Amino acid sequence: MPDRHTMLRQISEVSFVINDLTLFLDTHPTDKGALDLFDKYSQERKLLLNDYEQQFEPLTTDYVQTETEHTNKDFCHHADKRHFTWVDGPTPWEGGHI
Amino acid sequence: MWNYEKRLQYPVKITETCPKTAQLIISQFGGPDGELAASMRYLSQRYTMPCREVAGLLTDIGTEELAHLEIICAILYQLTKDLTSEDAKTAGFDGYYIDHTKALWPQAAGGIPFNACEFQSKGDAITDLFEDLAAEQKARTTYDNILRVVTNPEVRDPIRFLRAREVVHFQRFGEALEKTKERLNPNNYYFFNPEFDTQFMK
Numbered sequence: 001m002p003d004r005h006t007m008l009r010q011i012s013e014v015s016f017v018i019n020d021l022t023l024f025l026d027t028h029p030t031d032k033g034a035l036d037l038f039d040k041y042s043q044e045r046k047l048l049l050n051d052y053e054q055q056f057e058p059l060t061t062d063y064v065q066t067e068t069e070h071t072n073k074d075f076c077h078h079a080d081k082r083h084f085t086w087v088d089g090p091t092p093w094e095g096g097h098i
Numbered sequence: 099m100w101n102y103e104k105r106l107q108y109p110v111k112i113t114e115t116c117p118k119t120a121q122l123i124i125s126q127f128g129g130p131d132g133e134l135a136a137s138m139r140y141l142s143q144r145y146t147m148p149c150r151e152v153a154g155l156l157t158d159i160g161t162e163e164l165a166h167l168e169i170i171c172a173i174l175y176q177l178t179k180d181l182t183s184e185d186a187k188t189a190g191f192d193g194y195y196i197d198h199t200k201a202l203w204p205q206a207a208g209g210i211p212f213n214a215c216e217f218q219s220k221g222d223a224i225t226d227l228f229e230d231l232a233a234e235q236k237a238r239t240t241y242d243n244i245l246r247v248v249t250n251p252e253v254r255d256p257i258r259f260l261r262a263r264e265v266v267h268f269q270r271f272g273e274a275l276e277k278t279k280e281r282l283n284p285n286n287y288y289f290f291n292p293e294f295d296t297q298f299m300k
Binding site: 008015061062093 | 102110111158171176
């Protein structure tokens with residue numbers, strides 16, 4: 001399994017493609033090439049966010065699963081009991097994980 | 099409605115404490131052409147924009163600017179998280195330290211507090227889009243100035259990313275301005291306010 005750093009990097013790359021395509025599509029809403037890319041990367045991003053949640057913790061509340069047992073218990077204070085996993089994980093500005 | 103995603107748009111990892119650099123970069127947090135002003139400017143302007151696509155673009159760029167605000171704040175936090183009172187004194191960061199310790203507070207590099215006058219929400223679509231184009235260029239100039247004086251590669255890397263985004267936003271606002279102009283009444287040669295006086299739109 002890839003580590004936290006590698007997975008977050010992949011998520012950041014794919015998400016950046018989506019961010020940039022969003023602005024482009026705002027002013028070119030019928031551009032077929034951009035729409036195809038949007039579809040491709042948007043699906044990839046969902047899979048990556050799901051994989052990240054399975055291993056570490058959710059990055060958005062949409063990915064919270066209240067019954068999940070994460071593979072990795074770093075940055076988790078309630079590893080032994082059912083808990084709200086949105087509280088797990090480092091803060092993005094800490095700089096240690098990416 | 100906004101949702102939070104628990105990651106930075108671009109990674110920041112700075113290992114060296116440098117309050118002097120923080121004092122310069124803080125301008126992109128609370129300065130006249132900083133990310134806070136940019137985000138609030140676009141998000142304030144969007145409600146009355148006569149073209150819905152332009153309102154959509156302002157929403158998305160205004161949202162991205164919030165992510166940039168977070169990148170700038172991560173840079174500031176990491177540059178000062180291990181700051182000692184001695185570091186603050188020698189780097190000229192002592193005035194800020196006395197008022198805010200190590201907390202983040204929006205101000206310009208020269209110490210002027212963040213000011214909502216930077217929002218520039220005039221209620222005239224053409225005026226506001228020209229303002230936005232200028233705002234992106236001003237922010238790009240500020241990043242260029244930062245890149246000329248900051249040598250630490252760990253700081254320069256995310257600053258270069260932010261600079262590149264100003265360039266992209268300038269392109270998109272240029273397209274938004276063209277879209278708005280296409281929708282003007284052909285007799286509105288002088289680009290009078292199409293946002294309030296709707297007869298100036300087609």
